[in-house]
Amino acid sequence: MTGYALVFSAKAGRLPRLLRMPTLASAAFRYDLERQLHDEVAIGMSAMAAQLDLVAVTASDPDLHARIGTLRATLCRVVDFVRDVGKSIYPPVLGGADFGAALRAVADHRDLKLQLDLPPYELAAQTRARVGLLVSDHLNTLSPGTVVRVRVRGRRLVRVSITENPQCRRSRKRWWGAARP
């Protein structure tokens, strides 16, 4: 089943445009892709960092020791990069049960000021994943420091409203989404 999102931009004065809500298949694909990055690439490189350190502690040559240190630092930077890519593909906390925590984690990394207004009941796991990806994809496009309000309502038909800079009328933007679980 497909989902959609309408985008309103009061500042630009445009008509609403459609955003595509990730399908179930696309959400599952992104989840698997992030898991592969985590389980195969990042963990493999962390294992290499451990092995390099073991070589370094037994190396008596200071030059070799320094070169291994440089290599380990490079490896850590690559892991940082892989981590950022993985988080963009599928926020790791979204895989758990706490939907709000997942969105807060995305906002935390993007340095956004997030105001969440979530329903008092739990969304179904598949809906949570799709809505979570829709919102997190949008949060990833915002500039650091942006104040953003996310409101989620509905059970069978989930409505998502994202408002940027809610205190500032001129720069207000509303994003609407709906996903039928």
Place this chain on the structure above:
Amino acid sequence: MSPFAQALVGGGSAMKVAIAEDGALFREGLVLLLEAAGHEVVGCVGDGDALYGIVSTTDVDVAILDIRMPPEPDGGLTTAARIRAAKPDVGLLLLSHYAETHYLMKALEIGAERIGYRLKERVAGVQVLADTLDRIAAGEIVIEPVLAKRLVQNPSERTDSPLAKLTDRELDVLRLMAEGRSNTAIAKELYVSVKVVEKHIASVFTKLGLPNDQTMHHRRVLAVLTYLRASKIDGS
């Protein structure tokens, strides 16, 4: 024991460590690092339930757990909570590929002492791993410095935040507390005396409205938690 291991263990004592990590390659690396640091690996498994079995039946000083492992999705956190409930004296080191505030909060909810949360690639070194385990065994909370710094570098700009009442120096002290530093280490970092640090900490406790009936150690944790909750993210 290698001379390097002897030098490391000279600073602390050899510990009995159990590991649960579902990545075989990294698990093997951890075993080699721990052995190089002079510690004894009493169990090495790929899931939380198996680790709980080991800790229940074997004498373990510190358990090292991957956060994202079976039972899914966050088996490390659930297993750590089970171990802490059954064996409160066992130190817990939670490892992850991600530095997330959410995981940190969950870890601190599990325990206010003898617990750590670190990134895998950062802790994958003999010296760093040995130091982390020593601090956990000594009762400290060890937080990944990258996470602690990120959390405290941009304090809340909200005027209603409890942190708005703190001075820059008190925020510095709180940041270092969030990194799990002792008063002595904070004093060394800020080039002040331990007494001055204690004065700043007392002021932080007062300004954050932390209850007086808590022990000093719990008030430290509460101060860090207050910071985390009052950081730049809002919502429920």
